[in-house]
Amino acid sequence: MSKITLKAFAEKEGLSKGKIKELHHLAEAGDWKYKHPPVSMKVFLENPLYLGWNKESVYPKVREILIELNSGDYYEAVLTGGIGVAKTTIAIYSTLFQLYLLSCLENPQKEYVLDPASEIVIIFQNINKEKAINADFNRFKSLVEKTPYFNNIFPPQKSIQSELIFPNNIVVRPVSGAISATMGENIYG
Secondary structure (H helix, E strand, O other): OOOHHHHHHHHHOOOOOOHHHHHHHHHOOOOOOOOOOOOOOHHHHHHHOOOOOHHHHHHHHHHHHHHOOOOOOOOOOOOOOOOOOHHHHHHHHHHHHHHHHHHHHHHHHHOOOOOOOOOOEEEEEEEOOOHHHHHHHHHHHHHHOHHHHHHHOOOOOOOOOEEEEEHHHEEEEEEEOOOOOOOOOOOOO
C-alpha cells in the first residue's frame, strides 16, 4: 500500500497521527491484508460513494446504533422490539457493511483460512425461501444495486438474479429455515 493511499485514507477518516503510524507499520511489515483500507460505518453511511445517496432513509438514532454496532467492538447482536423499531433495517445495513468489509480484503479466503476456491456466503434465512427473498433479500439487493461502490468497485454478476455473486467468490443468497439449508456452506453472516 502506498503512502499516498494511506494519506488519502487518513484525511478522509480524520485519523490521528498514531493511527496513521500503525497503518504504515502494518504495510511495511507485510501484515496489510487490504486491497484498500476500509472506511468506518459512519463514512459508509454518509459518503455518496457508499450509502450517502440514501441519507434521509436512516433515522439519526438508527444511524447511532449502526455506527456503534459496527465499531469493531461487537461480534454478535440480538435485536429486539416491536414492529417498526428498525430491527430489519439495522440487520440489512450492518450486513451490507460486512459485505463491504469483505470486499476490502486482498484475499478473504486466506484471511479466514479457507481453500482458495471456497465460497464465502452471507445468507438471508427465513421460515421458507420465498419469505427470505421477499422479507430481506430483495431489500438488500436493492441497496446493492443503488450503491455506487457495489456498481463500480465491487459489482455482483448481473446475469444471476436469484443470488448475488461478487468477486472473490463471495455470495449472498436467500435460503429457507430448514436445518439443512446451509449445510456445508462457509457462512460469514
